[in-house]
Amino acid sequence: MTTLLLVRHGLTALTGPVLAGWTPDLHLDERGRAQVRDLGARIAALPLRAVVSSPLDRCLETAEAIAAGHGDPIEKIEVDERFGEVRYGDWTGRRLEELAKEPLWRVVQAHPSAARFPGEDGESLAAAQHRAVAGVREWNERVAAEHGPDAMYAVCSHGDIIKAIVADALGLHLDQFQRIQADPASLTVIRYTELRPFVVRLNDTGGGVADLVPKPAADGERRDGGDSDAPVGGGA
Numbered sequence: 251m252t253t254l255l256l257v258r259h260g261l262t263a264l265t266g267p268v269l270a271g272w273t274p275d276l277h278l279d280e281r282g283r284a285q286v287r288d289l290g291a292r293i294a295a296l297p298l299r300a301v302v303s304s305p306l307d308r309c310l311e312t313a314e315a316i317a318a319g320h321g322d323p324i325e326k327i328e329v330d331e332r333f334g335e336v337r338y339g340d341w342t343g344r345r346l347e348e349l350a351k352e353p354l355w356r357v358v359q360a361h362p363s364a365a366r367f368p369g370e371d372g373e374s375l376a377a378a379q380h381r382a383v384a385g386v387r388e389w390n391e392r393v394a395a396e397h398g399p400d401a402m403y404a405v406c407s408h409g410d411i412i413k414a415i416v417a418d419a420l421g422l423h424l425d426q427f428q429r430i431q432a433d434p435a436s437l438t439v440i441r442y443t444e445l446r447p448f449v450v451r452l453n454d455t456g457g458g459v460a461d462l463v464p465k466p467a468a469d470g471e472r473r474d475g476g477d478s479d480a481p482v483g484g485g486a
Contacts, residue, residue, distance in 0.1 A: 265434055292459060298402055300389070304334045390442050
């Protein structure tokens with residue numbers, strides 16, 4: 251029952267009005283640094299076994315804040331390009347109010363599985379989801395093999411990437427991923443069991459986290475996939 255903490259990076263000067271994409275040397279601003287410090291302190295007691303980050307600066311700085319604030323030393327931040335931002339191609343660096351007038355904008359909103367961003371380095375949203383989900387599955391196996399089946403780890407990534415991972419966990423078609431929200435410095439938590447994923451938190455920007463600590467199996471409790479069962483009636 252591997253637990254994944256998905257963390258969106260904190261605010262930058264471009265977050266909101268501009269599609270930053272893979273813009274180089276884009277760092278957290280003062281607001282973003284405060285956000286990730288608070289988030290790091292909030293999850294400091296969780297038993298993280300690894301912190302993985304997109305290679306972009308704003309995510310690396312978020313990951314560093316989580317590692318620095320953690321109760322147990324996290325010696326190394328792992329970088330995985332599969333959790334990097336969608337490659338928006340020629341849309342990169344443009345204002346959203348301008349992009350909303352483009353015909354492709356309606357495709358991204360209503361039929362994102364068919365959307366490919368323009369330019370030589372433009373990527374499709376389907377390809378971005380595929381690489382991100384493949385990354386999650388590989389990291390789930392890695393941390394479970396190294397730290398046991400109840401291991402917990404964090405991935406610092408970007409809004410559309412987090413939404414795409416959540417859509418996969420919920421069994422939603424990519425065309426529904428715009429119904430999901432991932433705010434800056436938000437925490438989204440998914441538990442992966444043998445049978446199914448459970449989305450435990452979504453876009454959390456301030457809740458307590460004590461209930462996220464994996465509970466040890468009681469004597470005689472099933473560990474053969476029984477923890478994949480969803481309680482009828484919702485449980486207690």
